[in-house]
Amino acid sequence: MRTHKLKIPYSEQLERLNASSASVWGECLSLKNSWDYAHGYSTGGSLDYECELWMDKQLSKPQPLHSQSIQHVRWRFFKNRKSFRELRKNGDKRAKPPYREKAFQTTTWKKQAIRFRNDLLGKKLSLSNGRGNKPLVVSLPKEFDIKYAESHIALVELVYDKGQYCLHFVYNVVKPVKSKLEGIVGVDIGEIHPMVSHDGVITNLFNGRYIRSLYRLRNKVIASFGKKIDRCERHSQRWWHLVKRKWKRIKKIDNQIMDGLHKHTTKLVKLCELRGIGTIVLGDLTGIRENINYGKRANQKLHQWAFGKITQLITYKANALGIKVEVIDESYTSQTCPHCVNRKKPTNRNYACKCGFTYHRDGVGAINIRQKYLGCLGVPVAAAMAPPVGIRLEGRCCSA
Numbered sequence: 001m002r003t004h005k006l007k008i009p010y011s012e013q014l015e016r017l018n019a020s021s022a023s024v025w026g027e028c029l030s031l032k033n034s035w036d037y038a039h040g041y042s043t044g045g046s047l048d049y050e051c052e053l054w055m056d057k058q059l060s061k062p063q064p065l066h067s068q069s070i071q072h073v074r075w076r077f078f079k080n081r082k083s084f085r086e087l088r089k090n091g092d093k094r095a096k097p098p099y100r101e102k103a104f105q106t107t108t109w110k111k112q113a114i115r116f117r118n119d120l121l122g123k124k125l126s127l128s129n130g131r132g133n134k135p136l137v138v139s140l141p142k143e144f145d146i147k148y149a150e151s152h153i154a155l156v157e158l159v160y161d162k163g164q165y166c167l168h169f170v171y172n173v174v175k176p177v178k179s180k181l182e183g184i185v186g187v188d189i190g191e192i193h194p195m196v197s198h199d200g201v202i203t204n205l206f207n208g209r210y211i212r213s214l215y216r217l218r219n220k221v222i223a224s225f226g227k228k229i230d231r232c233e234r235h236s237q238r239w240w241h242l243v244k245r246k247w248k249r250i251k252k253i254d255n256q257i258m259d260g261l262h263k264h265t266t267k268l269v270k271l272c273e274l275r276g277i278g279t280i281v282l283g284d285l286t287g288i289r290e291n292i293n294y295g296k297r298a299n300q301k302l303h304q305w306a307f308g309k310i311t312q313l314i315t316y317k318a319n320a321l322g323i324k325v326e327v328i329d330e331s332y333t334s335q336t337c338p339h340c341v342n343r344k345k346p347t348n349r350n351y352a353c354k355c356g357f358t359y360h361r362d363g364v365g366a367i368n369i370r371q372k373y374l375g376c377l378g379v380p381v382a383a384a385m386a387p388p389v390g391i392r393l394e395g396r397c398c399s400a
């Protein structure tokens, strides 16, 4: 499964659709209650199946939704109950079955209800809401790949998230055949450079200036709002106003950071595919080696968050192409000289060994992570090292 998101502008129709889905949910709740009343209250799972069949036959209030969209809500209701039972079984006493009425809920369309169009007016998506009801028609961006969508689409969901309506396109993805490629690339994830990769020949430095500037901006926003918020009375009107504005700002910056991480990781994985890499080796990030300027705890948290995200992004993007991702313990990988295997802590951005070997410090990390994976950390690397090639985020500038 793969999900693609598309923001769409607000309209009353969207709100009505998700309200209708919520009322189907409410109907499930009340039907379940009457079923329980008739069959005795039980949280056991065996009755749920019968209840679902029974519910299916009940006449539902007419809803402006496709029959499969209605079915999907019911399915989700029982899936929720199932996961509640599993939580209880595993000792979570606070787990509750679905019990609350909702005002809005995600609407789901299945394949039969989804139509793509490409005509003079541009690319369009039409989502059927059953006979006699107005379908939801959405304009798609120019670059939208209709051919791919038509052959792979499984579901379309209308999701409301923090003031924004989004369509989630869920695609069926055929698992790619495991690649038989031999190449191995070591990747060092750091603070100055979010990623540095080495594949035995080429070292790539992924520039981190843009992302770092966003970190700084984020800290600045937190600090300046913090001062203002502290001056207000807690929970006062102005306090709420400032808190809301602060989080809106931060959310935007976080999105920009995410965008940068996405671009870098996509580029890395694409380069790997191009160069016939079969395995990407990442250093284990649980113990962070060197602190550059953690200064504040907030800073550190942010770094760790980005580390985790980079690992996650590389993993799923590589796996989608059939490239294996391995995580290894990265101790000593930043200190060992690739030429003479001496250990020495680098003191600045350049690693300089007494044997005369000098190289970019993070590049050394990537080389050694690769060596370690091969079981060769401690074996001198014979090949001469080409200077690292930088990769920058394109078409971006940051306003601080």
Ligand SMILES: [Zn+2]
Residues within 6 Å of the ligand: 337, 338, 339, 340, 341, 342, 353, 354, 355, 356, 357
């Ligand atoms: Zn050396």
